[in-house]
Amino acid sequence: MKHFPIFLAVEGRRIVLSGGGDAALAKLRLLMKTEARLTVFATDPAPDIRDWAAAGRLTLIERAMQPGDALCAALFYGADEDPAEDARTAAIAHADGALVNIVDNLHDSQFITPAIVDRDPVVVAIGTEGAAPVLARAIKKDLEDRLPPVLGTLARIGKAFRARVEALPFGAPRRAFWSDYYFAAGPRALNTGGEGALDDTLATLLTDHLNAAPKPGRVEFVGAGPGDPELLTLKARRALHEADVVIHDRLVSAEILELVRREATLIDAGKEGFGKSMAQGDIDALIVEHGTRGAHVVRLKSGDPTVFGRLDEEIEAVEAAGLAWSIVPGITAAxxxxxxxxxxxxxxxxxxxxxxxxxxxxxxxxxxxxxxxxxxxxxxxxxxxxxxxxxxxxxxxxxxxxxxxxxxxxxxxxxxxxxxxxxxxxxxxxxxxxxxxxxxxxxxxxxxxxxxxxxxxxxxxxxxxxxxxxxxxxxx
Incomplete structure (x- = not known):
């Protein structure tokens, strides 16, 4: 990964752009979706840029950029579509302390602008480090089709309610609340009562979750398959996404472990024939320990857990602790x-x-x-x-x-x-x-x-x- 993805806070901060042609227009259409203060330097700006300036959406200075023009800017875009002028303005922006992007010049840019799916405040950024823009556009189109426009409304109103949700215990209880809101109660309220119904829906939902009995822990024995993440079952993918704790074998591939929810606790319980191993009794104890604390535990086994996976021993330990369990089969190595x-x-x-x-x-x-x-x-x-x-x-x-x-x-x-x-x-x-x-x-x-x-x-x-x-x- 040569470019580390972040979301930069730009509210009220300066973003400076040099250029007035097609490249500048393309960047400005995206930048005007932010709450940054935009300044454009152009000797011959396109009519659209003049109109945006007249409407107060940006500041237009009709001259070439000079030293000091990018002071206090968070970002600078060189969009003059002339290599010599882009190099000159980029040098000024560097000296003024701004992060620099030169349009269509990956090598000399300090950052890149990803393809964006905008459901403000939900924003999906897609980057290929300049290697395959056509793939980024295809992914963007797919996500645009999948994410409904109302998602932004749900997220905006949910954001204002987040402080009240801290009354719920951290972890699974809060995730359950937000899951109910975004995928059930929220869309239902929006469809029947419009945006005005969401505040009451959130308050009622929070009361229901605060009064609900704590959910007991449970254990899923999940087959990770032979290593190719595309051979995971849909049920296995869902388990990795929902788990609080994942206890995995040595042979589970790194690509599959990457699919585990980032907030989950990941524990390596690997065994190696005739080599370094965690004792089976210790693995059983780990599963039971986290399950009895109320966690959703995924015991992730290479291949299929029912084939040479010591499954029976672990199920017996879980049953003795009174925990609920289930098996998600996987594709065995054979x-x-x-x-x-x-x-x-x-x-x-x-x-x-x-x-x-x-x-x-x-x-x-x-x-x-x-x-x-x-x-x-x-x-x-x-x-x-x-x-x-x-x-x-x-x-x-x-x-x-x-x-x-x-x-x-x-x-x-x-x-x-x-x-x-x-x-x-x-x-x-x-x-x-x-x-x-x-x-x-x-x-x-x-x-x-x-x-x-x-x-x-x-x-x-x-x-x-x-x-x-x-x-x-x-x-x-």
Missing amino acids: SAAVAGIGQSLTRRGRNASVRFITGHDTKGFADHDWATLAQPGEVAAIYMGKRSARFFQGRLLMHGADPATPVTVIENASRPDQRVIATTLSELEPTLTRAALTGPALTLFGLAPRAAAKLNVLPDHGGEHEPEKSIQEAFA
Whole structure:
């Protein structure tokens, strides 16, 4: 992020602009929506600028800008549409202490003006750091269509009521009040009684919330999926938006954690096989501690919480504490991994069942029905199988599995850095050692990638990744 987004207080402050043509007009139409004091320097101002000056909406000085003209200005816009003149006026503004923006000159500007969706006092700013203005315009149009014009009225009247809402406890009770106002009681009152009905609606709503019994804490066990935030369910997204506390696994991707509400408490309860871990009892205690305090707790688990997620132990702890709970399933790693190689976990005539097995359990490497798994056509998704790969390989070969049985290892399934390693049972090791995997990996026994050349597959001897596609190819 090269430009940090902020909302600058400009009420009563000077904003100076140099220029009188089309670029100046475009900026002024936006700046006149603010409560700043606008000053324009132009030797040949457009008729609209003269009209705005005559109406008292800005101060027009019909001459070129001189040293001292930007003193005490919060912002300066160079809009002369002449590189030499823009550089001259920008130097003056710099010397006078103003922040400088030169229209259509990102390199020499200290700040940029984003695309804006205006529902004053609700303002949405959209920036691409100058990289993709067409995307900013598309996002702006989408938001304009989604946000009703009455949103500004609701926010303006709600703003005046905020001090009274401090009578409610901080956190969830206040959020519940404002949610009721903005998404239920407020729009209903505006539609039936107009703007004049909102004050009474707010007062009645506050009384109702003050007299309501405190809501007990609750726990949601939420599947974060394999890592791609676009694979989150809508229900999971809503849970992350509403949570007071999020207790997450180590494998939950940073992109998904970015979706958590900013005010929420984020707790890393990561476990790593044969490595640093938080004890399961401590995780159970954390969930119960925050839930009994009345928090909405999201226990965020990589993949699907019902698959090798220690879900039962945590539910039992929550039930023992008398807390309400629910499960939000997610896409498990096996589903994402098999999709990444263009295959199916089951196929008519090949296998009528598929095994989800773990590489290790509480006692070490996990034992399984090796004789059955070694039969031709069997398919298994092996979770947490990196360190146990040689153990699996030996057991299966010892029980008669075909050494040529395909094995595919998918690292970081569904993520931008996904890597697919195609090998066979006999070559599983040392293939994995050579691959030097660092991310979470899932092993698919009995399956080989389909259309390997198109799927960024690394053969077992190591190889180059497929070159990145162009934007046009990616969206074709």
